[in-house]
Amino acid sequence: MNKKVAFYTLGCKLNFSETSTIARNFEDEGFERVEFNQPADIFVINTCSVTDNADKRFKTIVKQAQKFNKEAFIIGIGCYAQLKPEELAAVDGVDLVLGATEKFKVTDYLNDLSKNDFGEVHSCEINEADFYVGSYSIGDRTRAFLKVQDGCDYKCTYCTIPLARGISRSDELGNVLKNAEEIAAQNIKEIVLTGVNIGDYGKGEFGNKQHKHTFLEMVKALDEVKGIERLRISSIEPNLLKDETIDFVAQSNSFVPHFHIPLQSGSNELLKKMRRRYMKELYINRVERIKKKMPDACIGVDVIVGFPGETDELFLETYNFLNQLPISYLHVFTFSERENTVAAEMQGVIPHKVRKKRSKMLRGLSAKKRRAFYESQLGKTKTVLFESENKEGYIHGFTENYVKVKFPWNPNLCNTLNEVELTEIDADGLVKIKTNTFEEVV
Known part of the structure; x- marks a missing residue:
């Protein structure tokens, strides 16, 4: 009988695209994929480590897997697995932990599915994660997530992603188009482009740091792929979202009027402390240009509350900034200290109670913004x-x-x-x- 394997994904669209690709690798090796809420011989958990909560959820998911099969072989992969492999391997029931590069060869490590007293770790140094593995998700959702880029060269003071995923590197343009055509052949109507920092697309092809292609060149090439009704840009940094890209999307065949643009703070003082690569004036410029070219465009925003040094005045500066912008919804992240980041050592720590209160205020603002945006679309x-x-x-x-x-x-x-x-x-x-x-x- 074929061994059964189940998958659970925490975190972002990028993780979903990689889980789907890894699952197809299992199927190619003769494994039968089943849902995570069914008995399986192997459970693979793709982890996230953007917040403390994502770390804690891993233990809960391991326990869920054990309810379906106490003797199941449990594997941890993903960002948490790269950042803290030994901690993850110590979780009761975990048998194998694979880092940033090893996760794409998971079936190579499955010669013996015997339970281990301690989790076995295979994790490279992150500077060895210098090659690119393409991924896309099909069969899990109506939309497909297409990975076009991985890693990040930015040094934001709160972020562990460069430590978990390595340098910025991209898929070769021909391979991006080939993957898009394969997705189109599956009768999937919409592709969402995903990566860690997709606006940096083109850097690191074939292991170098030069841009062989730009993000705009990729967007224009994808717009010509037959059989895809819709293309959606997931999250793109405001400093990398150029006028030319906005203008092209506005008249594109396939790209839809929806942008998700991380802000993180509406205070220039905090943006500098975060080592973001723009000031709020540039952000206003991006939003205004989108709305000028595409009045009905949806604009989503990432924002962090409770960053060290965020006084009441600076928080209200962010709140008022967002309130005045013609945006459509917020993704609110409560700041959590991450090991090996500059922000974890900063002065001006905000009490957790205050962080929670500010997060609630911004989530309320998000609901108000979404309602107003929806109301603006009625009758259309x-x-x-x-x-x-x-x-x-x-x-x-x-x-x-x-x-x-x-x-x-x-x-x-x-x-x-x-x-x-x-x-x-x-x-x-x-x-x-x-x-x-x-x-x-x-």
């Missing part, structure tokens, strides 16, 4: 890509500009694109569409 006709899950009698989907809609469940709508009129916002905050829109669909 947009194209919805419907998901494939029945959620309490409704099918959900997203418009090109990332408005989440709901409609009474109809399996014929799964993974289809449909023009709809946005009519009202329901009690759950989602947008309803005209009830007679799909009368002809049976």
